[in-house]
Amino acid sequence: MHDRILDIARLDTLNYESQQNLIYSALAGRFIHIILVSMAIAIAFLTVILAFVDYSIKRDITTPIVGVALFCAGLFDVFHILSATQLMSITTELVDISSFTWLLSSGYHAIILIIGTGMFLIMRGVGKTNDESSNTRFVTFISLIFILLTFLTINVLLNMKRLPVSAMSGKFYTHPADGVPLLLYFIALVFVFPKFYERYPSKFSLTLILSLFPAIFTQLHMAFSSQVFDNHFMIAHFMKLVTYVIPFCGLGLNYLETLRNEKQMVSSLHQVAEERKKAEELISGVLNSSTYGIIAFESIRNIDGKLIDFRAIVTNPVAEYLLRKLYKYPFEGELRGRTLTEIFFSPDDSELFPEYIKVVETDSLFESQHFSTTLKRWFYINAVKYRDGFVIVFDDITEIKENEIELKESKNFIEKIANNTPTGIMVIDINNLKPIYCNKELPQILGVNELDLYNADENVVRSIINPDNLSSFEDYTGRLFNIAEGQVVENEYRFKHRSGEWRWLYSRQVVFKTDTEGNTTQVLSVVQDITERKLNQAKILKSEHKYRSLFEQSRDVIFIINRDGDVIDINQSAVGLLGKSLGELKVLNLSSFFYLKTDWLDFQQQLTQRGSVSDMEVILTKPDGQRIYALITASAQYDNEGRSIFFQGIIHDITDLKRTEQARLLSQKLDATERVARTIAHEVRNPLTNVNLALEQLKLEISTDDDAYEFYFDIIQRNCKRINVLITQLLNSTRAEYLELKDRALNKLIDETLELAIDRIQLNEIRVIKEYMTPDCEIAVDAEKIKIALLNIIINAIEAMAPQKGVLIIKTTCNNDDAIIEISDNGVGIKQENIGKLFEPFYTEKQNGSGLGLTSTQNIILTHAGTIDVESQLGKGTKFTVKFKIS
Secondary structure: OOOOOOOOOOOOOOOHHHHHHHHHHOOHHHHHHHHHHHHHHHHHHHHHHHHHHHHHHHOOOHHHHHHHHHHHHHHHHHHHHHOOOOOOOOOOOOOOHHHHHHHHHHHHHHHHHHHHHHHHHHOOOOOOOOHHHHHHHHHHHHHHHHHHHHHHHHHHOOOOOOOOOOOOOOEEEEEEEHHHEEEHHHHHHHHHHHHHHOOOOOOOHHHHHHHHHHHHHHHHHHHOOOOOHHHHEEEEEEEHHHHHHHHHHHHHHHHHHHHHHHHHHHHHHHOOOOHHHHHHHHHHHHHHHOEEEEEEEEEEEEEOOEEEEEEEEEOOOHHHHHHHHHHHOOOOOOOOEEEEHHHOOOHHHHHHHHHHHHHHOOOOEEEEEEEOOOOOEEEEEEEEEEEOOEEOOOOOOOHHHHHHHHHHHHHHHHHHHHHOOOOEEEEEEOOOEEEEEOOOOHHHOOOOOHHHHHOOOOHHHHHEHHHHHHHHHHHHHHHHHHHOOOEEEEEEEEEEEEOOEEEEEEEEEEEEEOOOOOEEEEEEEEEEEEEHHHHHHHHHHHHHHHHHHHHOOOOOOOEEEEEEEEEEEEEOOHHHHHHHHHHHHOOEEEEHHHHHHHHHHHHHHHHHHEEEEEEEEEEEEEEOOOOOEEOOOOOEOOOOOEEEEEEEEEEEEEEHHHHHHHHHHHHHHHHHHHHHHHHHHHHHHHHHHHHHHHHHHHHHHHHOOOOHHHHHHHHHHHHHHHHHHHEEEEEHHHHOOOOOOEEEEEEHHHHHHHHOOHHHHHHOOOOOEOOOOOOOOEEOOOOHHHHHHHHHHHHHHHHHHOOOEEEEEEEEEEEEEEEEEEEEEOOOOOHHHOOOOOOOOOOOOOOOOOHHHHHHHHHHHHHHHOEEEEEEEEEOOOEEEEEEEEE
């Protein structure tokens, strides 16, 4: 179909109706052209409206952008139809411009669609954000650009002075310029629209691809149309209409699908609501019955959308209880509505806040065991995103964590012990007698590598056992199968070492693990190489008979101890010296008999470092407190590797020798003191006599009416008497006393002495504690002199104690042939370096003391063949021990 050529001259020969019919017949093609283009334009306008409706529902920004592109193409079609119908003039030339504007509208349609879809392929981040305001701004901005670009292009065309030639005469290809839109459509079909559909799949993007097929056929018909408004021209415009209809149908299908989805969604929402109601009831039950604390928080954001805190919206009773009990927060009321920082965080625990923000922002899971430095407690914390917030599950696991730490430390401790002990340790599976664990020492003891040890079975073990020990080994394995809790299986056997020598092993097995029925499944075995011990035992057995009689018959104490001082062996002489039975001695430590712990440490140090000690003088004590002076000589015995394994030595009692020496020295000291005293007495008393005589003569010659002279005479006379008394005391303290010995009861003798000091005792409010032996024993003494000796000790004790706080303890005992008196106080004590000076004449620490009281006391006791010892500690008190022979 095409416009017929209208014969104007013929019109004049026709009536009005015929003229109208002829004109309509001539313009029929143009009318159809206008109708088809107008329908296409209408479809384009409807498409953009439906595109924005779809965007309001689905928020997919590709739909309105492509819809606006189709709308802009429709605007260009408006320009095309207005120009083709001469309703809008774009040139003064008298030519048909339909082909030219068609070319422009088709090309613009192809270009604007390629731009509208291609921008999403080039700009990968476009449309990926969830910010609706940002997406809306983007759609508005691009739509305005497309519309402005369309109107700008139309404006340029309206101002053109001359139109280019878009058609040419020919039988085959009449519109070559229409090949440009055709090429653009092919590019869109092959490259652009498929990738757009791949990235943004929908029915609309699929129909965009389908719309290219009629668009391509449109351009082919236009390229081969012979003239305007022929059949090709009309088919092309009809196909153009189809090009617009297909995307519109795609949007309609999108809308229908959206409605169907919404209907399904509504149905699903009803179902979800029911399920949610049930779930809420279930969750409420779980929350209220859970043993964990559970709190749901919603986010608190500032005006910029940044998370600044969280607000509690749901809590369970356990959370309320734990937080009130542990955190003891000051506010009243429930937790709901409180902020996270208000409930939980102190400055020391704020490092958890960024983790909760991360849970909300990245939809991740946070699980941790957190130690609160403020509360000094461990917590289990689990946080998961919930809407725009999160749910936290927490519990106090302090006790579990402490047990876990203790268990881990215990495990590490045990592993360190196992791997560093010189003893082999392994765990054996009782079913197949194969090791399942061994420490580092065991492979070295057995001379095998660890892999071979784990692969060893009963046959391998039998192949290395000495034939002489096979029977005992079989008995050992039989007992191992029947071992029960609390039983111990021991065995000694020889095995062939990797070096080829036969070595002795000692093994000790106990139950390590049992099953639910109490049957043993695993056994712990401790293995020791006792080859050296066996060899040493053989050597000792050979030499023991030779030296045992010497060991037992020695009058000195002979001992063997280990490195810690535990007695391994000791002879019979130790019984009399140390006051313990032989059985008791063999389970004691030698250090318990040392009076001074520094002596024991010095003895042990010399043995360890030098290997021997020679004639070391020490003080030992018996269980009853009796001190023994002894010389100790010892040496260390070593194994093949140069390690000391035990110490052996001799203790020689020098108590009698020591006391004899002390008595001899004391006797010499007293003799010397006596000689000095007599000399002093002789040399002082002669001048003193002359002074007294001269004083008497002076009194006769001077009148005694003058009181001043009498005062000075009295001073001279009183001091002369004082000097005479001191000389007498000095002589008495060093002179051998004449004794009148009689048997006296010891307890009664002490009571009589206490009566002499009763005034001092009561004046200072001293508490006296008597620990007398029963029955009383008798000693042969000069009672008056012994009272003087004991009274000196008691008076010194009273003067050493603070008034009202003093405690005087007097204890009497009988030990074998000795009667012992112990006088103890809780006074100021005596320095160790001054104890040896106590009995020296004129030594005293008192301001008005003469220093002769204890000298006289010692002289009296020694005259009675007794002994006196002193023990003292500064700040704790002093104890005097006096011994007499029982009559």
